[in-house]
Amino acid sequence: MLVKYAWRRFWCPRxxxxxxxxxxxxxxxxxxxxxxxxxxxVVDFSRMEATPCLVLLGEPGIGKSTAVSDAFEHAxxxxxxxxxxxxxxxxxxxxxxxxxxxxxxxxNRIASWRSGTNTLVLFIDSxxxxxxHVKPLAALLLEQFRGLPRERLRLRIACRTGDWPTLLDEGxxxxxxxxxxxxxxxxxxxxxxxxxxxxxxxxxAEAFLRDVSERGAVPLAIKPVTLAFLLxxxxxxxxxxRTQVQLYEDGCLHLCEEKSPSRRAANLRGTLDPSxxxxxxxxxxxxxxxxxxxxxxxxxxxxxxxxxxxxxRDLAGYEEVADGNxxxxxxxxxxxxxxxxxxxSSRGAGRVxxxxxxxxxxxxxxxxxxxQVDRPQLDALLTHHEDPTRVIPQLHDTAAWxxxxxxxxxxxxxxxxxxxxxxxDLGPTDADRQMLMENLFRGFDANELVTExxxxxxxxxxxxxxxxxxxxxxxxxxxxxxxxxxxxxxxxAVDCELxxxxxxxxxxxx
Numbered sequence: 001m002l003v004k005y006a007w008r009r010f011w012c013p014r015x016x017x018x019x020x021x022x023x024x025x026x027x028x029x030x031x032x033x034x035x036x037x038x039x040x041x042v043v044d045f046s047r048m049e050a051t052p053c054l055v056l057l058g059e060p061g062i063g064k065s066t067a068v069s070d071a072f073e074h075a076x077x078x079x080x081x082x083x084x085x086x087x088x089x090x091x092x093x094x095x096x097x098x099x100x101x102x103x104x105x106x107x108n109r110i111a112s113w114r115s116g117t118n119t120l121v122l123f124i125d126s127x128x129x130x131x132x133h134v135k136p137l138a139a140l141l142l143e144q145f146r147g148l149p150r151e152r153l154r155l156r157i158a159c160r161t162g163d164w165p166t167l168l169d170e171g172x173x174x175x176x177x178x179x180x181x182x183x184x185x186x187x188x189x190x191x192x193x194x195x196x197x198x199x200x201x202x203x204x205a206e207a208f209l210r211d212v213s214e215r216g217a218v219p220l221a222i223k224p225v226t227l228a229f230l231l232x233x234x235x236x237x238x239x240x241x242r243t244q245v246q247l248y249e250d251g252c253l254h255l256c257e258e259k260s261p262s263r264r265a266a267n268l269r270g271t272l273d274p275s276x277x278x279x280x281x282x283x284x285x286x287x288x289x290x291x292x293x294x295x296x297x298x299x300x301x302x303x304x305x306x307x308x309x310x311x312x313r314d315l316a317g318y319e320e321v322a323d324g325n326x327x328x329x330x331x332x333x334x335x336x337x338x339x340x341x342x343x344x345s346s347r348g349a350g351r352v353x354x355x356x357x358x359x360x361x362x363x364x365x366x367x368x369x370x371x372q373v374d375r376p377q378l379d380a381l382l383t384h385h386e387d388p389t390r391v392i393p394q395l396h397d398t399a400a401w402x403x404x405x406x407x408x409x410x411x412x413x414x415x416x417x418x419x420x421x422x423x424x425d426l427g428p429t430d431a432d433r434q435m436l437m438e439n440l441f442r443g444f445d446a447n448e449l450v451t452e453x454x455x456x457x458x459x460x461x462x463x464x465x466x467x468x469x470x471x472x473x474x475x476x477x478x479x480x481x482x483x484x485x486x487x488x489x490x491x492x493a494v495d496c497e498l499x500x501x502x503x504x505x506x507x508x509x510x
Contacts, residue, residue, distance in 0.1 A: 005200055007193045009067045011165050011184040014043045014057060014161075019228035025191040026216035042187055045071045047259070049078070052150070053176040055168075056158040058186035060353050061225030067186055068125055070494040075156075076120045085113050086121040092129035093339035097140055100132070107145045111318055114149065123155045128163035135167060142171040152174065162183060162339030166299045167351045185346055188222035188356075193249045197224075201231050208234055214462070219356035220251040223342060225280055229254045244425050245404045248362045253278050255342035255359075272336055275322040278363075280337040284315055285354075285363035290381055290400055296338060299350030309351065312338070321370075358397070365401030378402075378409070389416040400424035407432075412456040416441050419449050422459045430465040437463050437492075441475055444485040460495040462490075469498045477504050 010029055011020055019027045029042045045067075048054055048384060057073070058064025076086040087109055094100040103125075105108065113120045130137055137174050145155070159166070172181050189197075191209070200207040211232065212221045217240060229251060233240055241247045256277035270279070288294070288310060297305035305311050316331045323473050327333075339343050343363075345355040354360040368378065382399050384390050391413070393400045400423035403410040410427055418439040427433050443449035475481050475489035485501040490508070493501045 004066060005193070005197050007063075007189070007196060008044060009070070010044050010187040010190075011048065012041045012187050012478060014183040014185045014346050016041050016185075017353075018042060021281075022214065023191065025222060026188050028190045028192065044104070045074065048182060048184060049075070049154075051182045052154055052180040053170070053172050053182070054154070054156045055164070055181070055183040055355070057161040057164055057183065057346055058158075058187070059161045059342050059345040060081065060187060060258075060340060062186050062222040062355075064158060064160070064186050066123070066224075068123065070158075071156070072123045072125075075123070079119070079121055082119075084121065085109070086120040086123070088123040088125060090125045091137075092126040094130055096131060097132060097136070100130075100140070101144065105148075113152075117152070119152045120155070123156045124160070125158045127157055127159035129421070134163065135164045138165045138167040138171065141168065142175065145172075145175060147274040162298070162344060162352055164346070166350050183349075187292075189224065189227065190222075190460075194221050194227060195203065197227055197231060201235060203231055203235055208460075211240050215247055216244050216358070217247055217338075219391060220247070223255070223355075224502065225342060226251050226254055232420060243428075244402065245401070248358075249366070252281070252343065252359060252363065256281065256337075272321075272333060276320070276333070277337045277341055279320040279322040280333050281341060281343050281359075282363040282367040283320060284334070284337065285360040285508065286367035288313060288354075289360055292394070295347050295351045295353045296344075297351055298335070298338065301471065337369050361397040362401050364398045364403060368398075368402055369405040375408075375412075377499065391417050391420050396420045397423050411435075418443060426462045433463050433465045434467065434471070437465075437471060440488070441445045441471075441485055442486050445475075445482045447482060447484065450484070460492045463492060464496055467494075468496060469500050472496075473501055473504055474500060476501060476508060 008030075010026075022444040023028050026042075053202070056064070056068055067280075072086065072088045076088075077088040078084075089104045091100070096102065110120075119498050120414045124141075127137070132140070132283040141157075169183070179464055194209065194212070198208045199294075210216055210232070212419060213233065217230060221230055231241065240251070244472075253274050284296070288296075291310070293310045295306075295309045296312065296315070297309045312331050314335045315334045316329055318329060318330050319326050321327075343355055343359045344352045344376070347353040368381075379388055382391050382395050382402075383386055384392050399409075399413060399417075399420050403413050403421055404425045408429075410421065412430065412433070414427075418436055421427075422440075427436055439451065472489045475485050478486075486508075490505065492498075493505060
C-alpha cells in the first residue's frame with residue numbers, strides 16, 4: 001500500500017506532452033520562467049472544477065486513485081459550504097447491471113438530489129475495475145446519464161488510461177456538448193514531490209535525488225509506485241543498484257505488476273504474469289523504435305490508424321520467452337500489456353504511447369539483447385546507411401542501453417561513436433572508462449564531435465579512473481589542443497573534483 005504524502009497533483013489535457021526540464025522531472029507549474037510557460041496547460045484540480053463533465057485518466061502506478069480521492073474530498077467540502085451535494089461511487093463493487101443501477105442511479109441520495117434544486121458533483125471511480133464488460137457498461141452509463149438533470153450535474157469519471165472506452169468519449173460529448181467535456185490525465189510527480197516522499201521515509205532527500213540522477217532513474221522516481229520501490233531500496237542499502245540495467249529491469253518489472261488490491265481480488269489482473277508482460281512490452285518497444293512508430297492505435301472499430309502508428313494486430317503473432325517458458329503473443333496479450341502496465345499512457349482517444357521514452361529505449365535494447373541479434377543485423381538496425389560508423393540519432397539511447405548489456409558493443413561504440421555512451425553506464429571497468437575518455441578527447445580535438453546540452457556532461461563524473469587527473473591535465477594545459485577539447489577537459493576536472501589540477505586551471509584562467 002502506498003503511503004499518502006502531502007503532494008499537490010496536477011492534470012493536463014489528454015494527449016498533451018508534459019514539458020520536462022533538464023533534470024528530467026516535469027516542470028513545476030508552481031514555479032515561474034520559460035519552461036513553466038511551456039507547461040501552461042498543466043493545472044491542479046481546482047482549475048477544472050467548473051467543467052460540467054470531467055474524465056480523469058491515469059496510467060497504472062501513477063497515483064490516480066489517491067488523486068481522485070483527494071479531489072472528491074475537496075469537492076465534498078466545497079459542496080457542503082455551498083449547500084450542494086457530492087457523491088462518490090466506486091464501480092469495482094459491481095458485476096451486475098441491475099445492482100449497479102439500483103445502488104447508484106436509483107439510490108436514495110441520487111433520488112433526493114433529483115427531486116431538489118441543488119447541484120450534484122458526482123464522482124464515478126474505478127470504471128476499469130467494474131466487473132461488467134466495457135462496451136455494455138459504457139452503454140449503460142450513457143443511458144443513465146441521459147435521464148439526469150444535467151444542468152445541475154457535474155460529472156467526474158475516473159479510469160485507467162488504457163481502459164477508457166471510445167464509446168464513452170463519443171457519448172459524453174454528444175450528451176453534454178464538446179465545450180463542456182474535458183478529458184484530463186494525471187501528471188507525473190515533480191522533483192519537490194520526490195523530496196517530500198524521501199523526507200517522509202527518513203531518507204536523505206539530497207542524497208537520494210543525487211543517486212536517482214546519477215543512475216538515470218528519474219523516469220522511475222516520478223511515478224508513486226516505482227518511487228516507493230526506489231525508496232525501499234535506498235532505505236535498506238543506502239544506495240541504488242550500481243548499474244542502470246539492473247535498476248530498470250527491476251523497475252519496469254515492478255510497473256508490470258498489478259498494484260491494485262481490488263483488481264487482484266476481482267481477478268482483473270489479466271492472464272499474463274509480470275515477466276510475460278515485460279517480454280511483450282520489450283517486443284512492442286523494439287518494433288516501435290526500430291520502425292519509427294510513435295503510437296499504437298487500439299480501437300480498430302473507430303477509424304483507421306495513421307501511417308506513423310501501429311495497430312494491435314501489427315504487434316501480435318509469433319512467440320516470446322519469459323523465465324525460460326515459451327508463450328504465444330496474441331492480440332489479447334498485446335492489449336493487456338498496453339492497458340494494464342504503467343509503461344504506457346494515453347495519446348488521445350484510442351491511442352497509447354510510452355509513459356516515458358526511457359522505458360521504450362531500455363526495453364528495445366533488452367529485446368535485441370535477449371534475442372541475441374548479431375552484429376551485422378545491429379549495424380543495419382542502429383547505424384546510418386550513409387555512415388555505418390554513426391548511430392542513428394533517434395537510437396542513441398537504445399544503443400547506449402545495449403552497450404550496457406554487451407561488452408563487445410560497448411567497445412565497438414567506444415571506438416566508432418563514443419559520445420553515445422555518455423547516455424549509459426560508461427563501462428564496468430577502469431580500462432573501459434579510460435578508453436572511452438581517450439576516444440572522446442580524440443573526437444573533440446578533431447572537431448568530429450560537438451558538445452551536447454541537456455545534462456549529458458553530468459555523466460563526466462562517472463569517467464573516474466586511476467589516471468584520470470593525468471589524462472585530463474594533458475588537455476587542460478596544452479594550447480595546441482582544440483578549444484572544445486580543452487573545455488571538455490575543464491568540465492571533467494570540475495565534475496570529478498580533480499583538486500590536483502587547481503593550479504593548471506588557474507593558469508588557464510589567468
